[in-house]
Amino acid sequence: MLKILTGFAACCRAFDLRVSTSEVLDTARHLALVDPLDPREFKLAVRANFAKSRRDQSRFDYLFDLFFHGIRTDSDDALSPGIDRITQGLRKTLSDDPMEQALVDFLDNDPLAFIDQIHALHTMEERPQKIFKSNMGQLSSKLGVMLQINSIKSKIMALLDQGDHGEPDNAGALREHFRERLDRAFALATEEPREHNDALKEKPRATNEKNQLKDKPFSNLTPLEVIEMRAVIERLVKKLKDQVGRRFAVKNRGVIDIKKTLRNSGKFQGVPLNIAFKNKPPRKSSIVALCDVSGSVWSGARFMLTLLYSLQECFARVKSFVFVADLVDITGLFQDLDINDAIEKALGDDTINRNAPTDYGNSFQQFKHDHMNVLNQKTTLIILGDGRSNYLNPQATILGEMREHCRRIIWLTPEQINTWTTGDSEIASYKTHCHEVRTCMNLNHLTEFIEELVL
Amino acid sequence: MDFQSVDDVQKRLEQADYIASKEIATVVYIALATEKPILIEGPAGVGKTELAKAVATCLERRVIRLQCYEGLDESKALYEWEYAKQLLYTQMVKERINTVIDDAASLSEAVDKIASQEDAFFSDRFIQPRPLLQAILSPDPVVLLIDEVDKSDPEFEAFLLELLSDFQVTIPEIGTRKPVTIPVVFLTSNNYRDMSDALKRRCIHLYIDYPSPEREMEIVRLKLPMIEEGLLQQMIQAITRIRELEIKKKPCISESIDWARALLALNTKQLTCETVEETLNVVLKYHQDTKVAKQTLAGIVG
Incomplete structure (x- = not known):
């Protein structure tokens, strides 16, 4: 029993489900309390210990099925000498390729190495590509695995044909056994589990076509209207600042916190010089904004940045990045220049090549390598973009890693919900890692969002 | 007084007016038997807090509740x-x-x-114990409920770690307070943010989803025994359909019970489009949601 459990734990770890030794110990203790032969109770006890959040549950279920129903088919005893003989035969012909060896181990009831490699494939990072971009990295390695599976299949068939198998009907059963195992390996290589994300808030917004400035999509604004918009935003900022100011003013008002005041007075021989109040101002959050500024969405980015930076004092810290194919840190611009100038410079300048095709995967990867340290448990990550990655590898697993480093991820998209799954949009794969996905295509949506963020 | 088996948990929770699924009962049983805290996740209003209270009733223990919020610090919790x-x-x-x-x-x-x-x-x-310290120093064993732990700050999680693994609290000036009795600990989370691995490792996990229609019917029947079977069935079907709509806040169990109560008060025998429209504001709490639901009234009634 313990052997199965540790095997399963190793298998979970290979798939990035963190299971600690203490959790395996707990599971063993818990299994002694329930009836381990009842499959339902067994699974419940293991799951309560191995999958510690709703997000992990889908991965756990996938692995559980795989491990207890998929991989470990306890074959007939009559077949096992035949299986041993063939895997032995296969081992002789092996090359040094680790994947091939893992595959044979997989056939020999030791799936760990294979699962490990497959998971590495699923979460593989695309190597930075400069001139020609493609998302073939992951696909071609998967193709390699499929070819290897096929070559092993033919080798097995050859081995089956030449050897003598004792009784004649064993040959058919053996063939069937290996075919089934290889099919499973094939399925493993091509499918990947996706996390539950029940707590995801989706806020698709309808637009009413009143043609007022506030309802007009950012992308349809004329240059004149952009200037007009600035005035509207200035008024809005003033209003928001007033509201926020009132919230933070509570600090020096209200009921006196006697205990704290006494504690502070200790420094001054019991004279209460520092008076503390019971009201605490809400904590300011820090913001990291990632904005797609390619042709399709850049107009939205400019207004969001204007708002974020105008309201800078409401946040502990604002960091911002823009990307098309590469990621550029533009925080510095806002420190030196006036907001509007900074935005013009960030968007209009040659800091970024706006003609390149948008590449979300690459931008995320750059963020991970160079700027992951700006995220901590108090940051809210705001990503503004349509998630249209020109069919390049979306590398959604990186977004998953980013989620582990920050407090919340909010994705703003300038599209309505019915286009989220069309064309090259990758919102569907990104949204499993987001806390909130919302439409933000005109000033009303943006205002609503910013209000929720600061109030 | 402790639970004897999974079935025993299920039976006694039912006596405490809580209908537990097999999953809930199993997790509660193994957690209590091995003195592990339970981290409960699930959408709002599926009875996460109720479960803790029901367990306390079964075990005849007092509930000490700590409601978490942003800015909660050790001087209020420990x-x-x-x-x-x-x-x-x-x-x-x-x-x-x-x-x-x-x-x-x-x-x-x-x-x-x-x-x-x-x-x-x-x-x-000169020490004033707050809920967490109270729970381990209490001479009678208690049920400690740490509600909405996801709302607290990341720093606060760190204070919980020592308590959850060893049920002890270290006070720098006077040393470690050992537990007098071991409390049963429930933590609830609405998934507003992800909890740290260290915290998760110390608990066992339970996810409570919206109940199946049969279980929900059982729950409503338990709370309102005089409801008619036909109406109940229609109502639960309608609730299930409403939950499938694209709305801001999905109705939870307590809202189904409120709705049933409202329908009983109005002396309704049969669910029709009109009665649903009149009572929809009991089930849905946002004007926008009500508007969405009204557009598909016929579909909801079935």
Whole structure:
């Protein structure tokens, strides 16, 4: 029993489900309390210990099925000498390729190495590509695995044909056994589990076509209207600042916190010089904004940045990045220049090549390598973009890693919900890692969002 | 008084007016038997907090509840020194200080003598236990409910770690407080943010989803025994359909019960489009949601 459990734990770890030794110990203790032969109770006890959040549950279920129903088919005893003989035969012909060896181990009831490699494939990072971009990295390695599976299949068939198998009907059963195992390996290589994300808030917004400035999509604004918009935003900022100011003013008002005041007075021989109040101002959050500024969405980015930076004092810290194919840190611009100038410079300048095709995967990867340290448990990550990655590898697993480093991820998209799954949009794969996905295509949506963020 | 088996848990929770699925009962049973905290996740209003209360009723224990929020710190959750009391005591014993240092030959000896007395001011007498410390110091075992732990700050999680793994609290000035009794601990989370791995490792996990229609019917029947079977069935079907809509806040179990109560009060025998429209505001809490639901009234009634 313990052997199965540790095997399963190793298998979970290979798939990035963190299971600690203490959790395996707990599971063993818990299994002694329930009836381990009842499959339902067994699974419940293991799951309560191995999958510690709703997000992990889908991965756990996938692995559980795989491990207890998929991989470990306890074959007939009559077949096992035949299986041993063939895997032995296969081992002789092996090359040094680790994947091939893992595959044979997989056939020999030791799936760990294979699962490990497959998971590495699923979460593989695309190597930075400069001139020609493609998302073939992951696909071609998967193709390699499929070819290897096929070559092993033919080798097995050859081995089956030449050897003598004792009784004649064993040959058919053996063939069937290996075919089934290889099919499973094939399925493993091509499918990947996706996390539950029940707590995801989706806020698709309808637009009413009143043609007022506030309802007009950012992308349809004329240059004149952009200037007009600035005035509207200035008024809005003033209003928001007033509201926020009132919230933070509570600090020096209200009921006196006697205990704290006494504690502070200790420094001054019991004279209460520092008076503390019971009201605490809400904590300011820090913001990291990632904005797609390619042709399709850049107009939205400019207004969001204007708002974020105008309201800078409401946040502990604002960091911002823009990307098309590469990621550029533009925080510095806002420190030196006036907001509007900074935005013009960030968007209009040659800091970024706006003609390149948008590449979300690459931008995320750059963020991970160079700027992951700006995220901590108090940051809210705001990503503004349509998630249209020109069919390049979306590398959604990186977004998953980013989620582990920050407090919340909010994705703003300038599209309505019915286009989220069309064309090259990758919102569907990104949204499993987001806390909130919302439409933000005109000033009303943006205002609503910013209000929720600061109030 | 402890639970004997999974079935026993299920049966006794039902006596405490809580219908538990097999999954809930199993997790509760193994957690209690091995003294592990339970981290409960799930959408709002599926009875996460209720479960803790029901378990307390079954075990005849008191519930100590700690509601988490942003800005909750250890002085509100763990313990606090009673500064005012300490100050008063210093004032009162001021004169006595001479008797302590009277026979001291040198200044350093006097300081040593005072230092040997400082325990008097950092002792249990001046500590005010807050819910977490109360829970482990209580002479009768209790149920400790840490509600909405995801709303608290990341720093607060760190205070919980020692408590959850060893059921003890270390107070720097006086040392470690060992538990008098081991509490049953429930943590609930609405998934507003992800909890840290260290916290998750110390708990066992339970996810409570919206109940299946049959279980929900059982729950409503338990709370409102006089409801008619036909109406109940229609109502639960309608609720299930409403939950499938694209709305801001999905109705939870307590809203189904409220709805049933409203329908009973209106003396409804049969669910029709009109009755649904009239009572929809009991089920849906946002104007926008009500509008969405009204567009598909016929579909909801079925």
